[in-house]
Amino acid sequence: MNKDFLQYQAQTSPYPLGMEVSHASGSYIYDTNGNAHLDFVAGVSACTLGHCHPEVVDAIKNQVEKYMHVMVYGEYSQSPATTYTKLLADNLPEPLEVTYLVNSGTEAIEGALKLARRYTGRSQIIAAKSAYHGNTMGSLSLMDFEERKSVFRPLLPDIYHIDFNNDKDLEKITNKTACVILETIQGGAGFILPKNDYLKKVKARCEEMGALLILDEIQPGFGRTGKLFAFEHFDCVPDILVIGKGMASGLPVGAFTASKEIMHTLSENPKMGHITTFGGNPVIAASSLATLNVLLNSNLIAETLRKETLFKSLLKHPKIKEIRGRGLMLALLMDTPETANELVLRAKEKNLILFWLLFENRAVRISPPLTISDKEIKEGCAIILALLNSM
Numbered sequence: 001m002n003k004d005f006l007q008y009q010a011q012t013s014p015y016p017l018g019m020e021v022s023h024a025s026g027s028y029i030y031d032t033n034g035n036a037h038l039d040f041v042a043g044v045s046a047c048t049l050g051h052c053h054p055e056v057v058d059a060i061k062n063q064v065e066k067y068m069h070v071m072v073y074g075e076y077s078q079s080p081a082t083t084y085t086k087l088l089a090d091n092l093p094e095p096l097e098v099t100y101l102v103n104s105g106t107e108a109i110e111g112a113l114k115l116a117r118r119y120t121g122r123s124q125i126i127a128a129k130s131a132y133h134g135n136t137m138g139s140l141s142l143m144d145f146e147e148r149k150s151v152f153r154p155l156l157p158d159i160y161h162i163d164f165n166n167d168k169d170l171e172k173i174t175n176k177t178a179c180v181i182l183e184t185i186q187g188g189a190g191f192i193l194p195k196n197d198y199l200k201k202v203k204a205r206c207e208e209m210g211a212l213l214i215l216d217e218i219q220p221g222f223g224r225t226g227k228l229f230a231f232e233h234f235d236c237v238p239d240i241l242v243i244g245k246g247m248a249s250g251l252p253v254g255a256f257t258a259s260k261e262i263m264h265t266l267s268e269n270p271k272m273g274h275i276t277t278f279g280g281n282p283v284i285a286a287s288s289l290a291t292l293n294v295l296l297n298s299n300l301i302a303e304t305l306r307k308e309t310l311f312k313s314l315l316k317h318p319k320i321k322e323i324r325g326r327g328l329m330l331a332l333l334m335d336t337p338e339t340a341n342e343l344v345l346r347a348k349e350k351n352l353i354l355f356w357l358l359f360e361n362r363a364v365r366i367s368p369p370l371t372i373s374d375k376e377i378k379e380g381c382a383i384i385l386a387l388l389n390s391m
């Protein structure tokens with residue numbers, strides 16, 4: 001299978017991990033040779049409830065038997081999407097009430113940027129250095145890594161960058177700014193938390209200048225950090241919340257949420273300011289609804305913080321210099337980039353799935369399903385420690 005994978009499927013890098021997947025269940029992915037791989041990555045924070053959670057699978061099957069796609073987004077009232085967006089609103093603080101469902105994280109970012117420009121009538125966008133918001137043209141324009149984007153220019157104009165956690169830089173937000181977009185917790189940069197009420201200060205400056213604050217919770221959202229959404233840790237409600245990844249526990253999805261007043265502007269002058277064929281797809285909405293119901297009706301979110309403590313107590317080693325992040329969004333900061341790289345590759349041989357971060361080459365990602373058991377955490381950490389001892 002790998003030969004055809006390399007020949008016929010477009011590749012993202014010269015070195016794909018290339019596991020030949022047979023099936024997956026709970027915290028394990030099984031390869032075609034019958035090996036069980038313990039998953040400490042969860043499809044990069046996407047499989048919130050692990051692989052093929054029975055309630056998610058049942059919801060998908062039930063929906064597939066009823067209908068799959070009947071109309072483009074926004075025309076028909078369909079129970080999975082309607083029930084889901086209402087449940088989301090019930091669990092979000094005011095004024096976050098209305099959700100636009102799309103197909104991926106980056107598409108949700110595009111929608112949020114359009115919404116901010118449309119609502120404010122301004123064009124300037126401020127993003128943080130070392131942020132990652134996706135790979136379509138608008139999201140890519142937000143990135144400050146020239147080597148990753150220069151060959152794709154010209155990109156979106158009127159984008160400026162600030163240092164995350166730098167209060168002084170907030171002066172760059174002015175009455176020309178349409179929006180400031182930040183990851184609530186910076187992911188690719190190395191799982192960096194906002195410090196000293198930073199998000200509150202950004203929000204206050206945005207309010208002063210009439211700009212909107214967009215928080216990208218595509219990675220930390222849906223319980224991963226010990227709250228349903230990470231902004232709840234920092235006492236700061238965004239004007240536009242962007243979500244995705246773990247929302248449907250493994251199906252492609254994204255969404256952005258705002259107040260009725262703000263969101264309304266996308267549907268007039270011009271009407272159809274943002275449209276999509278498959279956004280709000282009933283099968284994906286059913287999966288999102290089942291995921292949210294499991295999260296709300298279990299202690300998985302609270303348990304995330306206890307599991308963070310367990311990881312931190314186990315992963316003590318001279319080569320691990322720091323453990324960053326919150327809940328089950330953790331990054332091991334190794335002594336060198338070489339150690340980080342070798343650990344990920346050698347863990348693969350021991351049937352433990354680890355992964356890198358986009359921009360911080362000393363980091364090793366640990367973002368398992370929230371359903372991971374203590375026993376599985378201990379087994380995986382024992383493999384990591386044994387590998388580090390042998391390196």
Ligand SMILES: Cc1ncc(COP(=O)(O)O)c(C=O)c1O
Binds near residue numbers: 133187
């Ligand atoms: C913070 C953040 N924003 C946006 C994205 C893009 O989401 P997607 O890959 O679904 O387009 C990601 C994906 O890694 C992300 O982590």
